[in-house]
Amino acid sequence: QSVLTQPPSASGTPGQRVTISCSGSSSNIGSNTVNWYQQLPGTAPKFLIYTNNQRPSGVPDRFSGSKSGTSASLAISGLQSEDEADYYCAAWDDSLNGVVFGGGTKLTVL
Amino acid sequence: QITLKESGPTLVKPTQTLTLTCTFSGFSLSTSGVGVGWIRQPPGKALEWLALIYWDDDKRYSPSLKSRLTITKDTSKNQVVLTMTNMDPVDTATYYCTHRQVGGTSHCSYDYWGQGTLVTVSS
Numbered sequence: 001q002s003v004l005t006q007p008p009s010a011s012g013t014p015g016q017r018v019t020i021s022c023s024g025s026s027s028n029i030g031s032n033t034v035n036w037y038q039q040l041p042g043t044a045p046k047f048l049i050y051t052n053n054q055r056p057s058g059v060p061d062r063f064s065g066s067k068s069g070t071s072a073s074l075a076i077s078g079l080q081s082e083d084e085a086d087y088y089c090a091a092w093d094d095s096l097n098g099v100v101f102g103g104g105t106k107l108t109v110l
Numbered sequence: 111q112i113t114l115k116e117s118g119p120t121l122v123k124p125t126q127t128l129t130l131t132c133t134f135s136g137f138s139l140s141t142s143g144v145g146v147g148w149i150r151q152p153p154g155k156a157l158e159w160l161a162l163i164y165w166d167d168d169k170r171y172s173p174s175l176k177s178r179l180t181i182t183k184d185t186s187k188n189q190v191v192l193t194m195t196n197m198d199p200v201d202t203a204t205y206y207c208t209h210r211q212v213g214g215t216s217h218c219s220y221d222y223w224g225q226g227t228l229v230t231v232s233s
Contacts, residue, residue: 002156032216033215033216033219035216035218035219035220037157037220039157044206044223044224044225044226045149045157045206045220045223046223047211047219047220047221047222047223050211050214050215050216050219050221051214051215051216051219056221088156088157090157090159090218091216091218092216092217092218096173097170097173098159098170098171098172098173098174099159099162099170099172099217099218100159101156101157101158101159102156103156104156104157
């Protein structure tokens with residue numbers, strides 16, 4: 001049972017916009033920034049979004065992040081087949097005094 | 111460019127101690143703001159944060175594994191070592207070494223990752 005809650009799966013067709021939610025609490029998302037990672041099959045995770053909504057260099061602007069209260073979201077617009085991957089949110093938890101990850105969302109491009 | 115590579119045993123027996131080494135290049139752990147972390151992923155499961163060490167030797171540990179983990183750095187060798195005691199089959203996972211984003215606003219912004227090393231715990 002992960003501290004941050006994500007839907008186990010999401011799907012969309014090419015060109016669509018999909019969103020993935022990440023729900024937490026006041027001790028993690030509510031008081032700290034959220035980061036997102038993309039993990040393509042068989043590879044190491046990739047840094048996707050930091051500080052809630054910032055994209056590292058090289059990440060397409062089709063990817064965007066947002067945060068409101070104790071929840072965060074990752075949006076992918078203009079969905080492409082290469083976006084098929086697992087997506088994880090992460091945040092620091094002040095109560096646990098450690099980093100917490102979401103359980104991951106498997107995105108399928110139909 | 112920044113690279114990280116994990117090394118260590120691929121198979122350990124239950125109750126043994128695991129020692130993993132992260133050898134990196136492209137940055138120095140003596141530079142202000144730099145940190146190196148460890149994250150693991152059991153087969154088919156989610157990521158789990160383990161530990162993080164900063165340039166000033168500030169160390170952070172997973173609260174659930176703190177009693178079993180030790181993270182150290184050797185700045186001269188560009189290495190970070192993670193030890194985990196009393197290994198159990200549930201610790202079977204791919205272990206990743208990561209570079210913490212300099213200037214990041216949290217302890218969980220990792221902008222570079224190693225390829226990971228699979229460690230199996232079995233007798």
